[in-house]
Amino acid sequence: MTGRPLTFLVPEGIDDPARVSGGNVYDRRMRDGLGSRGWRVTTVETSDGSGATSALREVPRGATVLVDGLVALRAPEAVAAAAARVRTVVLAHMVAAAFPDATAPTVAAERLALTAAGHVVVTSRWTAEELHRRGLAAPDRVTIAPPGVDVPAEHSLSAAGKEPPRLDLLCVGVVAPHKGQDVLLAALDRLQGRGWTCRIVGSSRPFGAFASSVTRAAQRFSGRVQLTGVLDGPQLAAEYRRSALLVAPSRVESSGMAIAEARGHGVPVLAAQVGGIPDTVAGGGAVLVPPGDPVALAAALDAWMMDPALRRRLRAEARAARAGLPTWAGTVAALSTALESS
Numbered sequence: 001m002t003g004r005p006l007t008f009l010v011p012e013g014i015d016d017p018a019r020v021s022g023g024n025v026y027d028r029r030m031r032d033g034l035g036s037r038g039w040r041v042t043t044v045e046t047s048d049g050s051g052a053t054s055a056l057r058e059v060p061r062g063a064t065v066l067v068d069g070l071v072a073l074r075a076p077e078a079v080a081a082a083a084a085r086v087r088t089v090v091l092a093h094m095v096a097a098a099f100p101d102a103t104a105p106t107v108a109a110e111r112l113a114l115t116a117a118g119h120v121v122v123t124s125r126w127t128a129e130e131l132h133r134r135g136l137a138a139p140d141r142v143t144i145a146p147p148g149v150d151v152p153a154e155h156s157l158s159a160a161g162k163e164p165p166r167l168d169l170l171c172v173g174v175v176a177p178h179k180g181q182d183v184l185l186a187a188l189d190r191l192q193g194r195g196w197t198c199r200i201v202g203s204s205r206p207f208g209a210f211a212s213s214v215t216r217a218a219q220r221f222s223g224r225v226q227l228t229g230v231l232d233g234p235q236l237a238a239e240y241r242r243s244a245l246l247v248a249p250s251r252v253e254s255s256g257m258a259i260a261e262a263r264g265h266g267v268p269v270l271a272a273q274v275g276g277i278p279d280t281v282a283g284g285g286a287v288l289v290p291p292g293d294p295v296a297l298a299a300a301l302d303a304w305m306m307d308p309a310l311r312r313r314l315r316a317e318a319r320a321a322r323a324g325l326p327t328w329a330g331t332v333a334a335l336s337t338a339l340e341s342s
Helices: 022-037 049-057 069-074 076-083 104-116 125-133 181-191 208-221 234-242 257-264 294-306 308-324 328-341
Strands: 004-011 039-046 064-068 087-092 119-122 142-144 167-172 196-201 225-229 245-248 269-272 286-289
Touching: 004 022, 004 049, 004 069, 022 039, 022 064, 022 087, 022 257, 022 328, 039 049, 049 064, 049 069, 049 076, 064 069, 064 328, 069 076, 069 087, 069 104, 076 087, 076 104, 087 104, 087 328, 119 125, 119 328, 125 142, 142 328, 167 234, 167 257, 181 196, 181 208, 181 294, 196 208, 196 234, 208 225, 234 257, 245 257, 245 294, 257 269, 257 308, 269 294, 286 294, 286 308, 294 308
Parallel strands: 004 039, 004 064, 064 087, 087 119, 119 142, 167 196, 167 245, 196 225, 245 269, 269 286
Antiparallel strands: none
16 A cells, blocks of 8 residues: 555544534545545544553654544643654644633643644634634644535535425534524524424534433424434435525534535525634625524524525525535645645
């Protein structure tokens, strides 16, 4: 087997269909795509800090290692030690310090890992700017490699892009405080008299207590809100096709892969104006509201529901924006260049 060797440290279970997340999808696409750029990738899954430490110690001197940011947080001292003898690149999907509930040890671990790494790859301009603002990585040590989008063929879009006949809302992402599903339900509670339905797609496993509270809150809507669990591939594509609007009420978001996927399907977006979301929806087809504000979200949803002209305009803008969406090939190329220059 030929090619430049690369060790890629990722969280355990990135191929587990029950653990689908934006970070896992991104890691898989990079793992599978780097071979076409001349890399021979050895993927090491780690479940804790000791596993990550052992894997980093085994990387040969002078080699190249790519470390997922979650793994780096678990073993920051090992990342710092590895950076002294191998080319070390951290793939930072998020800025841990930007989360409201970030603990002091987590913030310290992130600082140690990112400042020690030879290079940092991020998924949005906002993340790069946030790392610079917090003194975690200078701009010349950061590469922006936004997630790509698989744009469906025109014939696969529902009703040739016509507005769906019902006000079906879709929310995609792990059921977690930073994704804001509780904000969405609080907003929908103000709109009980409207003819909407809502499907919340995503894993309930990582944040069980929060997910249980969302599930209980959804029960008061008498079936109009459904939590589907994880959907992937054709099932998730079908959800985008049937939906009239993607709602992304995140409190923290680096870029928003579900938002990009919705745009690939020509689905308009109502999202929180936070993190990298404004960049992700550049080009139109979206409405932004303040994060964590169910009143503002309800008002925006009500305006969308009551105004057919607004719905048509946003859908047309979302479809037009499909031509300018990033590709996964471009993402792989950007990462490969960062690995070569680190």
